Amino acid sequence: MQNICINRGTLYDILYMHSFDSTGFFRSVGLRDTLPRRLVITALTEIGRPVSHKEVHEWLKKKRTAINLVTVYRILEKFETLGLVHKQPTSGGFVLCALSAEHGHHGFLSCQQCGTVEEFADPDLCRVENAIARKAGFIPASHLSEIVGICSTCHAA
Amino acid sequence: MQNICINRGTLYDILYMHSFDSTGFFRSVGLRDTLPRRLVITALTEIGRPVSHKEVHEWLKKKRTAINLVTVYRILEKFETLGLVHKQPTSGGFVLCALSAEHGHHGFLSCQQCGTVEEFADPDLCRVENAIARKAGFIPASHLSEIVGICSTCHAA
DNA sequence: AAAATTAATGCAAAATATTTGCATTAACAG
DNA sequence: CTGTTAATGCAAATATTTTGCATTAATTTT
Incomplete structure (x- = not known):
């Protein structure tokens, strides 16, 4: 279901x-x-x-x-x-940020299985997101991206 | 502060x-x-x-x-x-999804001022996110992107 | 169309999570 | 060292979410 x-x-x-x-x-x-x-x-x-x-x-x-x-x-x-309604999927918990918030962007790769979260920063992603915002007449203040899936360690095992 | x-x-x-x-x-x-x-x-x-x-x-x-x-x-x-620690910023509430979850991707533009949320789907964004995941040896299941900022209506006013 | 079945709801109460007020402690400026 | 005040701990108030069970009502069967 x-x-x-x-x-x-x-x-x-x-x-x-x-x-x-x-x-x-x-x-x-x-x-x-x-x-x-x-x-x-x-x-x-x-x-x-x-x-x-x-x-x-x-x-x-x-x-x-x-x-x-x-x-x-x-x-x-x-x-x-x-899937009719959507709620932020992460545990909603806190992560210590490896990257400064100065970019106004937070990217996370979070593993469904082991719960590990890696942080990333990707200039392409920022660029694309800014473009999306601009197209919608939006002035972006911060971005958040979360990619949920299976990390390399877990799917190797 | x-x-x-x-x-x-x-x-x-x-x-x-x-x-x-x-x-x-x-x-x-x-x-x-x-x-x-x-x-x-x-x-x-x-x-x-x-x-x-x-x-x-x-x-x-x-x-x-x-x-x-x-x-x-x-x-x-x-x-x-x-900004030392990060917590999902959205109200954490529910939104009725305009787009099917079948893409496994949810993109939101959410206005800090009026609280409006627009949903978007962007193939470029999906592509970039998949690339990021792949590079990290991650098997992505779903993406979530949220762009927080000021919507066109609010910044016009 | 009525009866039977059972998913869905409402209510009361339990369990959790978060916030607030105030007395006490301990950082740190001088 | 001493005084000042931010930060902590404790108790209690609020708020949020979950659970168990009796009742209601949507759907299936007859």
Whole structure:
């Protein structure tokens, strides 16, 4: 159930709420089509920026469509395994930085298996990211890149 | 105090513990050179992977150099403002993904001011990241890029 | 269309994690 | 050494996340 891929067209429909066939969608991923789940999708769509569980919960309360906070947790957890929703994957912990923050860029290679994290700095990457930002009319302050995978030691073993 | 830049050579010294002049280092950033601070640096250096506050605390306890968990919080918070330590910057919240996870890549442009997050997919970026991974003998499973800055709307206003 | 099945929800409470206030300790300037 | 004050420790308040179980409601079966 972890790596189910979701059809991009469907996601587009969800985002813009045109003709979103929730029953069909949920059925296709083996879940029931429930009101709380539709409401969470609505909330995320309308809010349109990263939010905490609590914020989703409160947004719904304001709309008088409150559902239990515990349910919000469970729904988002499930959505995450579907790739429908995204949460920063790292342990969220601290790493001592090998490279100064002066570049405003932090790059990490983190191994899923042994948990090792290597830090890197790559001028190409910075350049590409700056270009992306510029194209979007964005003034970049800092970059963060994380590449999750299997390190050489682990896949040798 | 937010954007103090730390000398890269000093960080290298810290990491490898050769001739680390803790007093000089802390003084240069306007902090006192205390045992708990030196211990936290040692812990992060020795552990060498992302850790939670609790893990740092427990590691120190095992070494019989326990310091209070609250202190660990405060030290890491301070270190973070120095850029000595790094923690994923996003609110850590959820975003509804516009793009399917099938590429294994998530790119976000997130505005510091208004909190808006735009999602992007960029083949160049993927290519560069794959190259970085390959060079390090890494088998990449997924990428995450976040560009933090000011969006066009905000800097127009 | 009703009954049966069982996933999903809500509620209460437990477990964790984080923050705050204040008294005490210890860095360090003079 | 002494005084000053940043930094720490402790206790307790808050906030966040998880768990167990009874109930509800979506879907399947008859």
